[in-house]
Every structure is written in structure tokens, then in C-alpha cells.
Amino acid sequence: MTDIFLPSDLDELWRLLNIKPEAALYAGGTDLLVKRRSGLIDPPSLVCLERIQELKGVKECGDEVFVGALTTHSELLSHRVIRKHFPVLIQAIAVLGSPPVRNMGTIGGNIVTASPAGDTLAPLYVLDAQMEIRSLSSSRRVPISAFILGPGQIDLGQGEILAGVWIKRHQGFRLQHYEKVGRRNALACSVVSMAAIMRVSSDNRIYEIRLAWGSVGPTVMRFPEVERLLEGKPLTVDGLNDVIELVHAGIKPIDDIRATASYRREVAGRLLHRLINYST
Numbered sequence: 001m002t003d004i005f006l007p008s009d010l011d012e013l014w015r016l017l018n019i020k021p022e023a024a025l026y027a028g029g030t031d032l033l034v035k036r037r038s039g040l041i042d043p044p045s046l047v048c049l050e051r052i053q054e055l056k057g058v059k060e061c062g063d064e065v066f067v068g069a070l071t072t073h074s075e076l077l078s079h080r081v082i083r084k085h086f087p088v089l090i091q092a093i094a095v096l097g098s099p100p101v102r103n104m105g106t107i108g109g110n111i112v113t114a115s116p117a118g119d120t121l122a123p124l125y126v127l128d129a130q131m132e133i134r135s136l137s138s139s140r141r142v143p144i145s146a147f148i149l150g151p152g153q154i155d156l157g158q159g160e161i162l163a164g165v166w167i168k169r170h171q172g173f174r175l176q177h178y179e180k181v182g183r184r185n186a187l188a189c190s191v192v193s194m195a196a197i198m199r200v201s202s203d204n205r206i207y208e209i210r211l212a213w214g215s216v217g218p219t220v221m222r223f224p225e226v227e228r229l230l231e232g233k234p235l236t237v238d239g240l241n242d243v244i245e246l247v248h249a250g251i252k253p254i255d256d257i258r259a260t261a262s263y264r265r266e267v268a269g270r271l272l273h274r275l276i277n278y279s280t
């Protein structure tokens with residue numbers, strides 16, 4: 001039988017991790033417990049983080065917002081600060097799983113799972129989110145692009161947890177967009193997803209743009225050269241067409257049970273075209 005521990009605060013968690021270093025952590029359990037039930041993993045003991053208040057909720061700190069790793073998707077979806085400043089994240093969470101999954105699943109669990117199809121990831125990449133990693137004796141911040149190393153692979157050492165996510169407010173990106181294409185509308189992992197945030201002038205010129213694609217490579221992918229090429233140009237079909245070849249060349253989609261690589265390549269370009277809906 002597997003032992004399950006329920007620490008009530010961080011001090012208790014650090015003590016537990018010291019005596020049970022092989023224990024697997026979980027928050028909502030919507031990834032970890034599903035994998036355990038299907039026999040993919042069999043950890044000797046489990047540590048449930050759900051009682052640790054220090055890891056929950058949204059705080060405004062100066063020009064940044066801190067989102068505790070244990071904050072559920074449903075809490076984020078209805079949170080005033082997240083709705084106001086980060087609509088791209090709201091759009092992504094709105095299509096993540098189903099209401100029961102959003103009620104249990106947490107932003108920390110979505111990030112640490114590090115699936116290229118994880119819905120919160122592409123928005124966090126374009127928002128340049130920083131991960132706060134904590135252990136008994138240290139705390140460090142890492143950009144999400146350095147934290148996620150590959151599918152299911154993250155920069156988290158022994159005794160470390162993801163405490164939360166820092167995102168800058170007031171980034172000035174008035175236009176924010178997230179879209180995923182899945183095999184069905186609800187409860188589907190993305191076949192391809194794209195997050196975009198942009199500043200576009202009143203004469204329809206792109207001042208600044210950040211783009212990220214999910215499910216087209218081992219991690220979420222951004223292409224700074226594509227962003228630089230679009231900046232200063234009008235937001236037009238021709239302008240977007242000019243960079244699509246670069247996107248196709250940069251992404252690294254694979255064939256799997258959900259879609260072929262060539263379909264993913266096609267969809268990645270089509271999602272970029274959606275931005276034309278924001279032209280004036």
C-alpha cells in the first residue's frame with residue numbers, strides 16, 4: 001500500500017521531503033493520479049500539497065503578480081487581476097479540460113507536467129513568466145523557457161518545489177489571443193496551439209509581438225526572428241504570409257495518435273493567420 005502524506009504547511013513539507021526523498025508530490029492529482037492509476041508510475045509514497053496555504057492564491061506585488069503553484073484553474077478563471085492583466089492566460093484556461101478538471105487541476109501541476117500540449121504554457125512563454133523554485137534552504141527564479149527542458153523534463157532538483165509563477169503587469173499588450181486546435185472541442189489535448197500578444201498602432205502597424213506555439217516540438221516554441229520581422233509592418237495577410245515559411249521551418253512537429261506532423265505544420269500557419277481578425 002502507498003503511504004499518503006498531507007503536510008499542512010511548508011515547514012512540514014520540508015521535513016517530509018527530507019525523510020521521504022523518493023516521495024512523489026501532487027496538487028490536484030489530475031495528471032499524477034491518472035498516470036498512477038494507469039500503471040505508468042508507481043511511487044513508493046505520495047505527498048499531497050493541497051493543504052499548504054502559502055502556495056495558493058494570487059498576489060499583486062509592485063509591478064508583478066505572483067500566482068501560487070496550487071492555485072486551481074477555476075480560481076484563476078474568475079480572478080479579477082488575472083482577467084484584467086492576462087487575458088491570454090484566461091483564454092487558455094477556459095479551454096483546458098472540463099469544469100471538474102479545472103476545479104482540481106492547478107497551474108503548478110500543468111507547468112511541472114511539462115507537456116508540449118499543456119494549455120497554460122504558451123501564454124506563460126509570451127508573458128515571459130518566471131518560475132519561483134523553493135527548497136528548505138533556497139529560493140530561485142527561472143524563466144519558463146529555461147525551466148522546461150523537454151516533454152516531462154524540468155529544472156527541479158531534489159527537495160525543490162515549484163512555489164509559484166511571477167508575471168509582470170502592465171506589459172501594454174492590448175491584443176491577446178490564444179487558440180488551440182484539438183480533435184474535439186471539449187476535453188481534448190491540443191494538436192496545435194498558439195498564444196500571441198501584440199501592440200498594434202491605430203494605423204494597423206505592429207509595434208511589438210510575441211508568439212508561441214504548443215504541440216509542435218518537444219517544448220513550446222518561440223521564434224524571435226519571426227517576431228522581429230513582423231514588428232514595424234502592417235498587420236496584413238501578406239505580412240503574415242511573409243513569415244509563415246520561417247514558422248514552418250522552425251517548428252519540429254511529430255506524427256502521433258492525435259495528428260500527423262504535416263497536419264500540425266499546416267495548422268501552425270493557419271493559427272498565425274487568425275491574427276488578421278485584430279487588424280483595423
Ligand SMILES: Cc1cc2nc3c(=O)[nH]c(=O)nc-3n(C[C@H](O)[C@H](O)[C@H](O)COP(=O)(O)OP(=O)(O)OC[C@H]3O[C@@H](n4cnc5c(N)ncnc54)[C@H](O)[C@@H]3O)c2cc1C
Pocket residue numbers: 024025026027028029030031032033034049069070095096097098101104105106107108109110111112113117118119120160161162163187188189190
Ligand atoms: C480528463 C482530463 C482532461 C485534461 N485536459 C487538459 C487540457 O485540455 N489541457 C491541459 O493542459 N491539461 C489537461 N489535463 C491535464 C491536467 O488536468 C493539467 O495538466 C493540470 O493542470 C494538472 O494539475 P494538477 O494540480 O492536477 O497536477 P498533479 O497531477 O497534481 O501534478 C502533476 C505533476 O506536477 C507535479 N507537481 C504538482 N505541483 C507541483 C509543485 N507545486 N511543485 C513541484 N511539482 C509539482 C507532480 O509531482 C506531478 O508530476 C487533463 C487531465 C484530465 C484528467
